[in-house]
Amino acid sequence: MIEVKDLSKSFGDQKVLRGVSAQFLPGKMNFIIGRSGSGKSVLTKCIVGLHHPERGSVLYDGRDFTAMEREGKKDIRKEIGMLFQGSALFDSMTVLENVMFPLRMFSDESAEKNRERAMVCLERVELPGAGNKFPSELSGGMQKRVGIARAIAMNPRYLFCDEPNSGLDPQTAIVIDNLIGDLTREFGMTTVVVSHDMNSVIEASDNVHFVHEGTIAWRGESEALLAGGHPALDEFIFASKLMRQLRQTLRP
Amino acid sequence: MGLFFHIGRYAAFLGQVLRRPEKGSVFRKLLLEEMNGIGIQSLGIVALLSVFMGAVICIQTAHQIGGWIPVYTIGFTVRQTMILEFSPTLIPVILAGKVGSNIASQLGTMRVTEQIDALEIMGINSANYLVLPKMIAALACIPFLVILSMGLGIGAGMWVGVSTGVSSVADFEYGMRIDFNAFDVTYALIKTCVFALIISSVSAYHGYHTSGGALEVGRSSTKAVVYAVVIVMVANLLLTQMLLG
Numbered sequence: 001m002i003e004v005k006d007l008s009k010s011f012g013d014q015k016v017l018r019g020v021s022a023q024f025l026p027g028k029m030n031f032i033i034g035r036s037g038s039g040k041s042v043l044t045k046c047i048v049g050l051h052h053p054e055r056g057s058v059l060y061d062g063r064d065f066t067a068m069e070r071e072g073k074k075d076i077r078k079e080i081g082m083l084f085q086g087s088a089l090f091d092s093m094t095v096l097e098n099v100m101f102p103l104r105m106f107s108d109e110s111a112e113k114n115r116e117r118a119m120v121c122l123e124r125v126e127l128p129g130a131g132n133k134f135p136s137e138l139s140g141g142m143q144k145r146v147g148i149a150r151a152i153a154m155n156p157r158y159l160f161c162d163e164p165n166s167g168l169d170p171q172t173a174i175v176i177d178n179l180i181g182d183l184t185r186e187f188g189m190t191t192v193v194v195s196h197d198m199n200s201v202i203e204a205s206d207n208v209h210f211v212h213e214g215t216i217a218w219r220g221e222s223e224a225l226l227a228g229g230h231p232a233l234d235e236f237i238f239a240s241k242l243m244r245q246l247r248q249t250l251r252p
Numbered sequence: 253m254g255l256f257f258h259i260g261r262y263a264a265f266l267g268q269v270l271r272r273p274e275k276g277s278v279f280r281k282l283l284l285e286e287m288n289g290i291g292i293q294s295l296g297i298v299a300l301l302s303v304f305m306g307a308v309i310c311i312q313t314a315h316q317i318g319g320w321i322p323v324y325t326i327g328f329t330v331r332q333t334m335i336l337e338f339s340p341t342l343i344p345v346i347l348a349g350k351v352g353s354n355i356a357s358q359l360g361t362m363r364v365t366e367q368i369d370a371l372e373i374m375g376i377n378s379a380n381y382l383v384l385p386k387m388i389a390a391l392a393c394i395p396f397l398v399i400l401s402m403g404l405g406i407g408a409g410m411w412v413g414v415s416t417g418v419s420s421v422a423d424f425e426y427g428m429r430i431d432f433n434a435f436d437v438t439y440a441l442i443k444t445c446v447f448a449l450i451i452s453s454v455s456a457y458h459g460y461h462t463s464g465g466a467l468e469v470g471r472s473s474t475k476a477v478v479y480a481v482v483i484v485m486v487a488n489l490l491l492t493q494m495l496l497g
Contacts, residue, residue: 050369077375088366102374105275160373 001026002047002158002190007056009039009046016042017053018214026157026190029181029204031222033195034211035236041162043211044194048080048160049073060158078106081151081189083180085163087143089135089150095122096131099149106154121149125179141172145179152183159184159191165200173197177204198237201225210236226250262457268379269387269453282385290351290386290452291393297350298343298397299404302334305342306405307412309333314418326419327427330409332436339401340440341488344447347394348480352455355386356476359459360469368460383456390452391445398444402437439495446491447484454480 002024009017016039024030034040045051047058049065058065060076068076089098099118107114122128125145135143144164151159161180165173181204184191195201201208201222208225210218210233218230226247228234238244273279313329359382362368371378406428413419419427455476462472 048373050372074375077373080373082370082373084366084370086365088370090367090370091365104278105374105376 001061002192003059004043004047005057005059007043007046007053007058009042009051009053016214017046019056020211020214020216021056022209022216022219024190024192025207027185027188028191028206029184030190030192031195031201031205031208032192032211033201033208033236035196038211039214040194040196040211044160044162044192047192048082049077078154079157081154081156081159083144083147083151083159083161083164085166087135087140087147089143089146091135093134094131095127095133095135095138095146098135098146099131099153101150102154118149118153121153122146124152124183125149140167141169141176144168144176148176148179148183152187155187157189159189161191161193161195163194163196165195165197170199173200174203180204196236198240198243212236261461262453265379265457265460266453268377269383269456271377271380271384273380273384274376279385282381283389286385286389287393289354290347290389291397294347294350294393294397295400297346298401301343301346302339302401302404303408305338306330306334306408309338309405310409310413310418311416314413314416323419323423324427324430326413327410327424328430329427330413330424331406331428331432334402334405334409335436335440338405339398340443341447341484343398343401344394344444344451344484345481347397348451348455348484349477351390352451352476352480353473355452355455356459356462357469357473359383359456360462360472363460363462364465364469379460383453383460386456387449387452390448394448394451395441395444398440402440442495443488443491446487450483450487451480454483 004020004022004024007017007020008015020039020043032040032043042051046053053066057067060079063076065073065076089095090101093101096115096118099121100114103109103114103117104111107117109117119128119131122131125148127142127145127149130138130142130146135146138146159180164176164180168176177200180191180193183189193200193205202225205222205225208218208220208222209216210230212218212230212232218233220229225233225237228237238247309330310326313326317323317325359368362382368378368382371381410419410421410424410428413424414421458472458476458479462468
């Protein structure tokens with residue numbers, strides 16, 4: 001479980017996070033949703049240590065990440081996999097080298113064993129034949145899948161996905177969502193997904209945290225999402241015509 | 253942002269870079285790749301410029317000296333110009349343009365496409381992983397390029413001098429040897445090593461701290477070259493005063 005306690009972060013005079021507290025459960029798809037600029041990406045970057053919060057703490061299964069020195073953080077980071085919005089694949093390396101990269105850096109296994117493990121990961125994301133291609137030769141959806149393969153190469157306990165569906169067509173987006181969901185349940189990972197794609201939230205989330213003006217304005221299970229409960233959340237969810245029509249069907 | 257901000261951030265950046273590499277085998281592979289990029293791929297431009305500069309210095313010196321200045325002065329001037337200033341200072345300035353912009357744009361692109369964040373998330377010291385091989389490769393390769401430049405420049409000067417009839421081989425060789433001080437080469441190599449570190453670290457600093465998108469990558473690349481050249485020039489003045497003054 002990942003626990004966030006009273007997290008605050010500012011950039012200059014702008015307070016982005018104002019005492020955020022949240023719990024992300026293992027084996028579940030924990031979604032962080034919110035409008036652009038609401039602070040959800042900053043929250044995620046604080047959780048993984050790319051930003052340093054001014055106040056508060058982040059606990060990975062009880063281990064206080066924010067209070068750790070560089071070496072301690074390094075140990076926890078080896079347990080973290082992350083899928084970036086733009087995939088962040090190393091463009092000078094082939095797909096196979098990308099997936100092998102964390103293994104090559106941290107595993108004591110032979111190169112052959114690492115290659116086998118990378119191939120297993122590529123097969124798991126249904127890209128067994130793409131190993132010798134470069135990222136630039138792949139479609140957006142395939143790049144995301146390679147990103148997932150690289151993220152799970154080290155058998156992470158925690159998986160973070162930043163806007164995994166951005167730039168993808170609806171069908172590919174569902175494939176990526178399902179893949180992340182299946183892996184989460186298969187490996188019992190604590191998965192945190194940052195998204196503002198409502199299709200994805202409804203389709204794949206177990207728990208939802210709605211970030212509004214730097215705080216968690218609403219939290220709950222995905223089934224409770226459409227029932228509303230916070231004006232800003234209602235505005236966010238029912239922003240599209242389709243969702244408004246759905247609301248009328250649900251609340252005659 | 254102020255000068256002191258950049259000095260402080262540059263020092264902190266170097267503090268991250270100058271650490272023991274995560275894995276020796278990976279570091280050695282990266283080092284060889286960087287030595288290829290910085291050294292081998294710069295051979296052509298360094299050779300071309302050195303040959304033309306040596307030839308031009310020879311013709312200009314021959315043009316300047318009147319009948320009363322000995323002909324061996326041509327060989328002497330070509331040697332001194334190549335060893336003292338052209339090879340150790342202007343070759344690094346040219347490499348600041350070629351290598352420096354390459355380093356800054358590579359790191360800048362990695363930053364804006366979150367590849368550096370991906371390294372950090374994996375628990376890798378990204379500054380050390382990306383920049384240390386570049387700095388060591390620059391330190392290892394640029395002095396060799398400078399020595400090559402000296403040799404080619406002097407050789408080209410001699411060839412042009414003899415083939416155009418402004419000097420004989422014997423006169424040029426005599427000029428090359430006269431009043432030779434081996435410390436001049438040491439001085440040139442000391443300068444070169446300092447410049448190699450400046451070019452690689454300053455351009456890496458600008459690339460690593462890029463934020464934004466493609467436009468900012470271009471800006472970082474330009475800033476990297478400008479700052480590297482200016483700092484090389486200032487360091488050249490200080491080192492010359494320290495070593496020869």
